[in-house]
Amino acid sequence: MSGYVDEITAIEHAVARALSDAGVKDDSTVKAVLVHDAEMHDGTIIVCDPDGKSVSITQRLSQMKNDPRFRDDFPKASAPPNRPPAATPAGAILAPDRSQFEAISSGKAVVR
16 A cells, blocks of 8 residues: 555656646646545556647646647747847947948949
8 A cells, every 4th residue: 555655656756746836726627636646556656648648747738738638738838028129249230331342343442
């Protein structure tokens, strides 16, 4: 019986850690679903997805994020910060200057 309790405890801890990393509240229905569907095999925790495939907790969370039943349990994506455009090197913003082309090509002006 102790092995079973240890397995359940390990699953609950792994799910809680994954939920924290994903920004999902601990009292979310996502937690109950993950704990219910998770199994431990050879020390590795896997979760069965709706298609019956075994996936990691992180992969299942990614699937659940797009599922309309669980979408509201995940934090909303924040808008990117309002930053000014990156600086451009001075030479990149200069347009070619052809005003002295004749003087340079005739030898009257020298470019150094």
